[in-house]
Amino acid sequence: MSGGSAPNAPDSGIKKGGNISIRARSLFxxxxxxxxxxxxxxxxxxxxxxxxxAGDINxxxxxxxxxxxxxxxxxxxxxxxxxxxxxxxxAGDIVFDGVxxxxxxxxxxxxxxxxxxxxxxxxxxxxxxxVTITGRSxxxxxxxxxxxxxxxxxxxxxxxxDVSGAIRVAGFDRSSGFFSQINSAVDSGVVGKGGNITLKxxxxxxxxxxxxxxxxxxxxGEKRADAGNIALTVGGDFSVTxxxxxxxxxFGQGNAxxxxxxxxxSATFDGIAVxxxxxxxxxxxxxxxxxxxxxxxxxxxxxxxxGNAxxxYLIVEKNLFVTNGAQLTSxxxGQGNAxxxxxxxxxxxxxxxFAVANNYPVLVDGSPFLSGISSGxxxxxxxxxxxxxxxxxSIEPI
Numbered sequence: 001m002s003g004g005s006a007p008n009a010p011d012s013g014i015k016k017g018g019n020i021s022i023r024a025r026s027l028f029x030x031x032x033x034x035x036x037x038x039x040x041x042x043x044x045x046x047x048x049x050x051x052x053x054a055g056d057i058n059x060x061x062x063x064x065x066x067x068x069x070x071x072x073x074x075x076x077x078x079x080x081x082x083x084x085x086x087x088x089x090x091a092g093d094i095v096f097d098g099v100x101x102x103x104x105x106x107x108x109x110x111x112x113x114x115x116x117x118x119x120x121x122x123x124x125x126x127x128x129x130x131v132t133i134t135g136r137s138x139x140x141x142x143x144x145x146x147x148x149x150x151x152x153x154x155x156x157x158x159x160x161x162d163v164s165g166a167i168r169v170a171g172f173d174r175s176s177g178f179f180s181q182i183n184s185a186v187d188s189g190v191v192g193k194g195g196n197i198t199l200k201x202x203x204x205x206x207x208x209x210x211x212x213x214x215x216x217x218x219x220x221g222e223k224r225a226d227a228g229n230i231a232l233t234v235g236g237d238f239s240v241t242x243x244x245x246x247x248x249x250x251f252g253q254g255n256a257x258x259x260x261x262x263x264x265x266s267a268t269f270d271g272i273a274v275x276x277x278x279x280x281x282x283x284x285x286x287x288x289x290x291x292x293x294x295x296x297x298x299x300x301x302x303x304x305x306x307g308n309a310x311x312x313y314l315i316v317e318k319n320l321f322v323t324n325g326a327q328l329t330s331x332x333x334g335q336g337n338a339x340x341x342x343x344x345x346x347x348x349x350x351x352x353x354f355a356v357a358n359n360y361p362v363l364v365d366g367s368p369f370l371s372g373i374s375s376g377x378x379x380x381x382x383x384x385x386x387x388x389x390x391x392x393x394s395i396e397p398i
Contacts, residue, residue: 017055019084026063026092029071032102037075037084051126052081064092065135067144070100070107076116077124077152083113085129085157094135094163096144099173106176110145115152115192124152128195130160137165138201140180140210143173148195149185156184156195156228163201169244170207181211184228186252188217193254194228203236203265206244209273209280209287217251224307225254237265240326243273243280243287248310249294251334255307256293258339266318266347269326272369277358286355286362286369288327293339295332295379305334311384312341319347320390322371325355325362330375330384338375340384349388352396 017037029035037055054075059065065088067073075084088094088111096110113129128148138161140146148157159182161167172179184195194214206212214228227248232238238261240246248257261267273280273287280287293310309330314320320343322328330339343349354361354368361368375384 019055031069054084056084061090068097070102074112082126083129090135099143108145115150127154130157143178151187158195167201167204169210179209186216196228208242210244229257239268247292258310260313262315271324279357290327295334295336309339311339316345337381338384348392
């Protein structure tokens, strides 16, 4: 499919839109094409019987799936009803690649199930659908994205990925500034909670500004607007490099999620983001590779998080490396407590070095930016504990 084609199952006044089901050997979706289910019908009241849910998308392939050029698999609700679930199973490889201009806007190739807001259609009331992907391998590159989120009134949902081979999330698109990401999010001012992200693979890597994140800037209604948890189970090695991050953050009224990584091999967190030989900075701080769970503040949108940061758990069969400016952190700059960091490995733990760009150390306030493992508070609350169980621990001087 290419050239902006858009099979769609719109609402027609019934309680659920139609599903899209595809069985094929391979599927190629490109050039702004869309496979979509959408609901825009407004119910007369918020009674469940009046809700109009979008249909599901189910894809089963004997070989490969390739989605590129801003093409998307998506299910949205702009009405009183839930977005649909999206399920992809491929016996071969699954690739989402790049960003393109579609309908005068930068659009990442990928998958999205969301409770949406539109200036004409209004704000959706309902829950986002889940995203489930199984296959031989998954590549999410050059700004592509897998998203379950809410900009309306309702919850984001879970993203579940299970592949027999490798997961690679890598790179960003320079024109749009979009980075490759897997994200479950609750937007600012929204009443709802985030979904969880679960990944299983033989090996996994996050590279060059890629993101694996759950985030909430939502408001507490009948329940707190908590961010979801992140869980990775990797049979072999796991690496995070070039300013890539796993993170769970709250900028709203809810807790950040826990992050748990379990590997059968080694885990490596290394370096910072570098562009054209210069470090990528945010508020003069390098964009580091690593893990972060935080209660944050956003001065631009006048947001201050009210909740607790999550815990970080690392269970590593072999060795753990945190090097060249990488960071593992649980921190609060808002109102709440930082989380705990627990590391368990049968091998060694090495924390070594400082951030480097173009063969020169990256300085912050005149000093090299060091690798580190930390739990702290700069807002209101308590710091967490750090526990390390390993055969050996090495913290090298600069």
